Amino acid sequence: MGGTLVRIGVTIFPGSNCDRDALYAIELAGAEPVELWHADASLKGVDAVVVPGGFSYGDYLRPGAIARFSKVMGPLEEFAKSGGPILGVCNGFQVLTEAHLLPGALLRNRSMRFVCKRVPVRVESTATPWTSLYEPGYELTLPVAHNEGNYFADEKSVSELEDEGRVVLRYLENPNGSLNAIAGICSEWRNVVGLMPHPERFSDAVLGSDRGLKVFESVLRSAGVGV
Amino acid sequence: MNIQETYTSLGLSDFEYDRILEFMGRAPNYLELSLFSVMWSEHCGYKNSRPLLKRFPNEGARVLQGPGENAGVVEVGDGWALAFKMESHNHPSAIEPYEGAATGVGGIIRDILAMGARPVALLNSLRFGPLDDERNRYLFREVVRGIGGYGNAIGVPTVGGEVEFAPAYSGNPLVNAMCVGLVRSESLVRARAAGEGNLVVLFGAKTGRDGIHGATFASDELTEESEEKRPNVQVGDPFAGKMLVECSLKLLERDLLVSLQDLGAAGITSSASEMAAKGGVGIEIDAALVPLREEGMEPWEIVISESQERMLAIVEPEKAEEVLRVAGRYELEAAVVGRVAGHGDLRILHRGELVGTVPAGYLADAPVYEREVVPPSYAGEAWRFDLEGLPEPQDYGGVLLDMLAHPTLCSRRSVYEQYDHQVGTDTVVLPGADAAVVRIKGTPLGFAATTDCRGRHCYLAPKGGGMTAVAEAYRNLSCVGALPVALTDCLNFGSPEKPDAYYQFASCIEGVAEACEVLGTPVVSGNVSLYNEAGSGAVYPTPVVGMLGVFEDVSRRATPGIKREGDAVVLVGDFWPALDGSDYLEVVHGRLAGTPPVPDLTSEKAVADAVRRAISAGVVDTAHDLSGGGLAVALTEMALAGEAGIGADVQLLPGGRLDVVLFGESGGCILLAVPEERLVELEEHLEGVHYSLIGRTGGEGLKVLGLVNLALDELEEAYERDLFERHAPEGGQIG
Numbered sequence: 001m002g003g004t005l006v007r008i009g010v011t012i013f014p015g016s017n018c019d020r021d022a023l024y025a026i027e028l029a030g031a032e033p034v035e036l037w038h039a040d041a042s043l044k045g046v047d048a049v050v051v052p053g054g055f056s057y058g059d060y061l062r063p064g065a066i067a068r069f070s071k072v073m074g075p076l077e078e079f080a081k082s083g084g085p086i087l088g089v090c091n092g093f094q095v096l097t098e099a100h101l102l103p104g105a106l107l108r109n110r111s112m113r114f115v116c117k118r119v120p121v122r123v124e125s126t127a128t129p130w131t132s133l134y135e136p137g138y139e140l141t142l143p144v145a146h147n148e149g150n151y152f153a154d155e156k157s158v159s160e161l162e163d164e165g166r167v168v169l170r171y172l173e174n175p176n177g178s179l180n181a182i183a184g185i186c187s188e189w190r191n192v193v194g195l196m197p198h199p200e201r202f203s204d205a206v207l208g209s210d211r212g213l214k215v216f217e218s219v220l221r222s223a224g225v226g227v
Numbered sequence: 228m229n230i231q232e233t234y235t236s237l238g239l240s241d242f243e244y245d246r247i248l249e250f251m252g253r254a255p256n257y258l259e260l261s262l263f264s265v266m267w268s269e270h271c272g273y274k275n276s277r278p279l280l281k282r283f284p285n286e287g288a289r290v291l292q293g294p295g296e297n298a299g300v301v302e303v304g305d306g307w308a309l310a311f312k313m314e315s316h317n318h319p320s321a322i323e324p325y326e327g328a329a330t331g332v333g334g335i336i337r338d339i340l341a342m343g344a345r346p347v348a349l350l351n352s353l354r355f356g357p358l359d360d361e362r363n364r365y366l367f368r369e370v371v372r373g374i375g376g377y378g379n380a381i382g383v384p385t386v387g388g389e390v391e392f393a394p395a396y397s398g399n400p401l402v403n404a405m406c407v408g409l410v411r412s413e414s415l416v417r418a419r420a421a422g423e424g425n426l427v428v429l430f431g432a433k434t435g436r437d438g439i440h441g442a443t444f445a446s447d448e449l450t451e452e453s454e455e456k457r458p459n460v461q462v463g464d465p466f467a468g469k470m471l472v473e474c475s476l477k478l479l480e481r482d483l484l485v486s487l488q489d490l491g492a493a494g495i496t497s498s499a500s501e502m503a504a505k506g507g508v509g510i511e512i513d514a515a516l517v518p519l520r521e522e523g524m525e526p527w528e529i530v531i532s533e534s535q536e537r538m539l540a541i542v543e544p545e546k547a548e549e550v551l552r553v554a555g556r557y558e559l560e561a562a563v564v565g566r567v568a569g570h571g572d573l574r575i576l577h578r579g580e581l582v583g584t585v586p587a588g589y590l591a592d593a594p595v596y597e598r599e600v601v602p603p604s605y606a607g608e609a610w611r612f613d614l615e616g617l618p619e620p621q622d623y624g625g626v627l628l629d630m631l632a633h634p635t636l637c638s639r640r641s642v643y644e645q646y647d648h649q650v651g652t653d654t655v656v657l658p659g660a661d662a663a664v665v666r667i668k669g670t671p672l673g674f675a676a677t678t679d680c681r682g683r684h685c686y687l688a689p690k691g692g693g694m695t696a697v698a699e700a701y702r703n704l705s706c707v708g709a710l711p712v713a714l715t716d717c718l719n720f721g722s723p724e725k726p727d728a729y730y731q732f733a734s735c736i737e738g739v740a741e742a743c744e745v746l747g748t749p750v751v752s753g754n755v756s757l758y759n760e761a762g763s764g765a766v767y768p769t770p771v772v773g774m775l776g777v778f779e780d781v782s783r784r785a786t787p788g789i790k791r792e793g794d795a796v797v798l799v800g801d802f803w804p805a806l807d808g809s810d811y812l813e814v815v816h817g818r819l820a821g822t823p824p825v826p827d828l829t830s831e832k833a834v835a836d837a838v839r840r841a842i843s844a845g846v847v848d849t850a851h852d853l854s855g856g857g858l859a860v861a862l863t864e865m866a867l868a869g870e871a872g873i874g875a876d877v878q879l880l881p882g883g884r885l886d887v888v889l890f891g892e893s894g895g896c897i898l899l900a901v902p903e904e905r906l907v908e909l910e911e912h913l914e915g916v917h918y919s920l921i922g923r924t925g926g927e928g929l930k931v932l933g934l935v936n937l938a939l940d941e942l943e944e945a946y947e948r949d950l951f952e953r954h955a956p957e958g959g960q961i962g
Contacts, residue, residue, distance in 0.1 A: 012559070012877055014466070014469070014470055015380070015466050015469055016471075017380070017381065017382025017469060017650055018650060018652075021650070021651065021652040024652060024668070025652070039556075040843075053650075054380075054382060054466070055379070055380040055382075055466060057466065058380065058464070058465065058466025058467075059380070059466075060466070087267055113644075113951075114375050114376075114379055114644075114645045114646075114647070115644055115645070115950065116379075116643075116644050116646060116647045116648055116649065117644050133742070143649050145379070145647040145649060145650065147379075149794070185495070198649070200652060201649050201650075201652055204650070204652065206666055207649075207652060207653075207654070207655065208655075214780055
């Protein structure tokens with residue numbers, strides 16, 4: 001591969017535990033993974049950022065509630081405003097809603113239990129830097145693993161999301177009671193995406209599927225041509 | 228309190244106190260007595276088990292580290308090694324199930340970490356009383372939540388395990404946690420203190436009053452008053468645990484540590500005296516230097532506190548500052564709390580003043596009790612079982628559905644879906660198969676892990692039951708295509724002071740040892756949990772085996788699910804089913820009776836090895852062993868595990884009573900499904916073992932000899948029961 005690699009950062013908070021998985025998937029997609037430590041107020045000039053899953057700050061208080069105040073979040077918010085592609089997965093999605101980079105909140109699963117399984121989902125929007133390589137309406141299976149994945153927002157926000165085509169991913173079998181079976185959404189400018197399912201866990205055929213890898217490949221293309 | 232009351236309240240006997248006097252040549256003070264109390268408890272000192280444990284073989288070509296360290300270690304290939312161990316947290320879980328189970332997971336993770344390995348997989352082996360009892364439901368629900376709560380947050384996938392229910396576990400659940408860690412063999416760490424003048428650094432969470440005398444508590448029977456010992460149960464913090472893992476691995480990677488040890492039972496005392504005894508040196512700890520969570524703690528409380536998420540390291544003086552700095556980056560407390568000394572004592576100081584001193588060798592030298600092995604009083608009655616008197620079922624399909632829906636045999640999905648089994652992106656075969664399979668990133672290598680034990684078998688026939696546990700683990704690993712290499716065990720028994728329990732203990736160990744010798748799987752680590760007795764008596768003897776197998780090529784593997792229509796269904800092994808001690812007898816007829824068959828280890832090995840060779844050669848991708856519930860349940864599991872929704876039609880089975888053939892249990896048997904065109908190749912691999920073609924895959928149901936004819940939907944509805952909802956009060960959901 002010639003030229004400079006696209007560089008994708010992964011934020012690491014105390015308690016993040018899918019950071020290494022995200023770094024690995026980024027490498028598989030052909031980009032250069034970059035670690036972004038929570039206490040450093042710098043994004044190191046990366047082209048895109050993944051906020052990974054886990055239990056940042058032990059999920060104490062509320063998932064994502066403490067992480068949003070860490071030093072790395074300032075530059076991340078600036079990056080979002082400037083149109084930089086950001087993907088929050090699972091706890092990362094929770095962090096992005098706590099930081100108001102995405103609307104709504106993720107509540108306790110309706111079952112009141114942690115749920116780890118593989119669920120069928122549909123790509124509802126390909127007009128984001130993280131889903132552009134999928135076919136619209138593409139159905140695939142992705143792993144979920146969360147305690148708080150039950151997407152909630154007020155009625156107005158939800159109808160805005162639906163009307164503006166900002167529901168990015170939808171469950172075909174709702175594992176947690178999410179409103180409208182929402183599994184992922186994007187921001188108004190479509191550059192910030194939050195997903196409860198873990199695409200990085202299905203980015204390698206030996207794990208059962210590599211259909212999640214396109215999420216990371218999509219951003220390569222987007223980053224390549226600018227957003 | 229007079230002196231006798233004092234040492235009795237600390238769990239020491241008159242004999243043991245006299246031994247302490249003899250060792251010390253003087254009366255110990257309270258702090259010193261506390262050190263002996265925890266280090267001579269069964270939990271730390273193995274005083275009832277040491278002579279019996281010598282029976283286990285523990286050497287093998289792939290063994291890099293046998294018993295005596297924080298975990299056993301085996302070689303995988305290309306310089307990769309796996310550290311693994313299983314440990315019990317039964318007593319704390321009986322009293323405070325969420326924290327008891329959570330700290331069990333945290334503790335075993337730190338054992339693996341102390342070997343320098345990154346924890347990459349967790350398993351757990353659980354036993355509870357029947358779910359029609361509210362307390363048992365509470366214990367079950369909270370233990371599962373606790374395991375998930377800790378394992379999910381710390382980011383180590385829970386890839387496998389088992390759950391059994393039986394009245395013998397009412398009020399005394401068994402919670403055994405196993406962890407596997409990955410390490411380069413040249414980077415292995417050992418817990419040996421060395422270098423006079425080196426510093427002792429404590430890092431991790433702060434020290435509080437939790438878990439004072441936890442080890443002593445764990446070495447006693449559970450009584451009504453046990454509830455009062457709730458403060459003895461430690462509280463876990465997986466967030467701190469995660470930071471501890473990353474920090475320890477960073478310190479080791481940067482070569483900043485001489486040695487490392489986790490803090491578990493008996494806290495600093497145990498860790499420091501073990502490190503000192505192993506290194507043949509002394510250690511001095513100043514209790515005043517330990518970062519504390521609460522005020523007014525006495526020196527003796529500080530040194531035996533079992534506060535979680537702490538590690539002890541030996542560090543060269545010039546590297547200490549950097550160690551503290553790295554710990555700070557991970558937001559952990561860290562302090563130099565002592566030093567390595569030339570004398571062989573564990574010396575406790577407080578602000579520089581000596582408050583207790585005991586030669587480390589004495590603490591490591593708990594008394595040993597050997598007892599007489601007497602066959603149990605219950606055996607004669609329990610063994611009596613007359614097949615003639617047992618009516619055959621009228622409706623085989625109905626009986627099968629009843630069995631599938633029973634907590635003993637139904638799907639464990641509602642349990643393992645509460646555990647993150649995929650974090651780390653290495654889990655290749657998920658929970659629900661015969662064994663979990665994990666790959667090693669960047670290599671074709673992988674490993675498989677399983678935990679096995681049939682408590683009921685061990686009760687009816689302790690030696691045979693011990694053999695069966697090992698044989699089943701060996702078979703399970705072979706069914707996924709892994710080469711079994713070594714095992715860890717967790718020996719859960721009643722009070723060794725009672726003849727029945729001691730007999731069970733000694734006999735199970737004999738059975739495990741014999742099977743290990745024949746199958747070539749040494750015991751490289753383990754744990755003993757005695758005094759598992761609640762008001763209703765002792766638990767079933769439960770020697771849980773956690774076995775590890777390795778893959779040269781993890782892409783050559785098998786799973787139970789049927790994958791294609793028209794495959795030949797092949798039954799491999801010596802099929803001698805029996806109803807003695809079977810799940811069928813208990814679930815359908817409510818009887819615990821008979822003498823379960825003693826495994827034919829030579830045949831077990833031949834069958835498992837042949838199947839594994841066929842899988843490794845890429846001929847077979849579908850395999851499942853016969854276990855609880857017999858042939859009918861195994862076939863159902865194969866049909867339901869397949870994503871394709873394909874059934875099977877079985878037309879040929881060996882003769883005999885049909886209930887015995889369908890539901891009887893037989894060790895050493897494995898079911899395979901193979902495409903017609905590969906049968907010839909399969910037969911080459913099966914040369915020398917018995918096998919027969921019994922049917923074909925296909926259809927949307929399970930048909931067996933015209934006796935069973937059930938749609939997959941019906942089977943699934945019975946089997947996929949939510950173990951937490953079925954007995955839940957109104958409202959259904961578990962909060």
